[in-house]
Amino acid sequence: MIMAIPKVFLLAVVLGCICLCSTVLSARELGDAAMVERHEQWMAQHGRVYKDGAEKARRFEAFRNNVVFIESFNAAGNRRKxxxxxxxxxxxxxxxxxxxxxxxxxxxxxxxxxxxxxxxxxxxxxxxxxxxxxxxxxxxxxxxxxxxxxxxxxxxxxxxxxxxxxxxxxxxxxxxxxxxxxxxxxxxxxxxxxxxxxxxxxxxxxxxxxxxxxxxxxxxxxxxxxxxxxxxxxxxxxxxxxxxxxxxxxxxxxxxxxxxxxxxxxxxxxxxxxxxxxxxxxxxxxxxxxxxxxxxxxxxxxxxxxxxxxxxxxxxxxxxxxxxxxxxxxxxxxxxxxxxxxxxxxxxxxx
CATH class of the missing domain: 3.90.70.10 (Cysteine proteinases)
Known part of the structure; x- marks a missing residue:
């Protein structure tokens, strides 16, 4: 016999999923925000100015990808010289x-x-x-x-x-x-x-x-x-x-x-x-x-x-x-x- 699941329980599950998804999204947003700040600091350090928002977005994407590559390379480099x-x-x-x-x-x-x-x-x-x-x-x-x-x-x-x-x-x-x-x-x-x-x-x-x-x-x-x-x-x-x-x-x-x-x-x-x-x-x-x-x-x-x-x-x-x-x-x-x-x-x- 299939028992009916109380509506209160279902509501709790749904709310829990929403909270969990919100937490993951916030972490991702915080990561992007940190990378954006890092890029801004890098731009100031190197005197980099972009012609428009579109170019800045492209440069940020390249910057982020390179930072990920650099940090992954170094993290795996226990035997590297x-x-x-x-x-x-x-x-x-x-x-x-x-x-x-x-x-x-x-x-x-x-x-x-x-x-x-x-x-x-x-x-x-x-x-x-x-x-x-x-x-x-x-x-x-x-x-x-x-x-x-x-x-x-x-x-x-x-x-x-x-x-x-x-x-x-x-x-x-x-x-x-x-x-x-x-x-x-x-x-x-x-x-x-x-x-x-x-x-x-x-x-x-x-x-x-x-x-x-x-x-x-x-x-x-x-x-x-x-x-x-x-x-x-x-x-x-x-x-x-x-x-x-x-x-x-x-x-x-x-x-x-x-x-x-x-x-x-x-x-x-x-x-x-x-x-x-x-x-x-x-x-x-x-x-x-x-x-x-x-x-x-x-x-x-x-x-x-x-x-x-x-x-x-x-x-x-x-x-x-x-x-x-x-x-x-x-x-x-x-x-x-x-x-x-x-x-x-x-x-x-x-x-």
Whole structure:
């Protein structure tokens, strides 16, 4: 026999469900409210202003998705050697990040390309004994690295990488560390593989510096983060010169170590994934692509507290990215190309 359920009981059940649903909804709303507040604080920190409500809604959605990814990644990272964090790129989808930072940054050299300044393919550090190399190097501590710069929305990482390597060798040769002009390369190095904010390649930048009779200072030719008209040569005073450049043997971290022990070295990496986008600290390790799309510079190497060997890399995305603008990338990995392809195409200027 089916017993009738008292109406009072049914009413209590219905009211209970309503209360429970209201509680869940409130929690969700509180979560969104907290994320909205976090986004507002982030906007204030980075000076971000959106053109209208629709754009702000899109940016908030990207911000929320990225924060969820970052926090989930870090929460699952008990064995990871690095961590991610919110930075100036957190309101960009990864596709947008790639479009502004890597897709038009480094132009991978054709495999048949010849090093014009070193036609015989010489590598001046080939005979250096590995036993003679220091266990750790940091060219910042030796005064050969200028402060972190920021390329902004211009896809000219190639210019920042080439300039940083040139600043380094000039300091080692003269004892003077002078910030040099990336903008001169962006505006004036336009007759070869380099295309200003549309991308370029470090060896071609070195080639231009040689033919141009050097580079002027950043003070004389300030960075504008956009393509511009090349200033007439008679209005630019070169303050630093190089005589040539050489390529490090490809896919050879041992040779790269020899070069970096002697001077800062330009390096190309695959820097377009979400992990690279939000890298915040530690030694980047694990799986990584080798589709070279970003130019940085190796300014040292060493070992972390847990013994993990790393390369110390200077980036050009400002000090709010990574470790105050730097990234440590695992050294001597099994992949011949190195972490994110860093050993595939390194090169350096010579005095």
């Amino acid at each position: 690095f961590w991610l964090g919110v930075n100036q790129f957190t309101d960009l989808t990864n596709d947008e990040f790639r479009a502004t930072k890597t897709n038009k940054g480094f132009i991978k050299r054709n495999a048949a390309a010849v090093n014009k300044a070193s036609p015989t393919g010489t590598f001046r550090y080939s005979n250096v004994s590995a036993d003679a190399l220091p266990a750790a190097v940091d060219w910042r501590a030796k005064g050969a690295v200028t402060p972190i710069k920021n390329q902004g929305q211009c896809g000219c990482c190639w210019a920042f990488s080439a300039v940083a390597a040139t600043e380094g060798i000039v300091q080692l040769s003269t004892g003077k560390l002078v910030p040099l002009s990336e903008q001169e390369l962006v505006d004036c190095d336009a007759n070869g593989a380099d295309h200003g904010c549309e991308g370029g390649e470090m060896d071609d930048a070195f080639e231009f510096i040689i033919k141009n009779g050097g580079l002027t200072s950043e003070t004389n030719y300030p960075y504008t983060a956009q393509d511009g008209q090349c200033k007439a040569k008679n209005t630019i005073n070169s303050v630093a010169t190089i005589k040539g450049y050489e390529d490090v043997p490809a896919n050879d971290e041992a040779s790269l170590m020899k070069a970096v022990a002697a001077q800062p070295v330009s390096v190309a990496v695959d820097g377009g994934d979400m992990v690279f986008q939000h890298y915040a600290g530690g030694v980047l390790s694990g799986s990584c692509g080798t589709s070279l799309d970003h130019g940085i510079v190796a300014v040292g190497y060493g070992a972390a507290d847990d013994g993990t060997k790393f390369w110390l890399m200077k980036n050009s995305w400002g000090t709010t990215w990574g470790e105050d603008g730097y990234i440590r990338m695992e050294k001597d990995v099994a992949d011949a190309g190195g972490m994110c392809g860093l050993a595939m195409q390194p090169s350096y200027p010579t005095e």
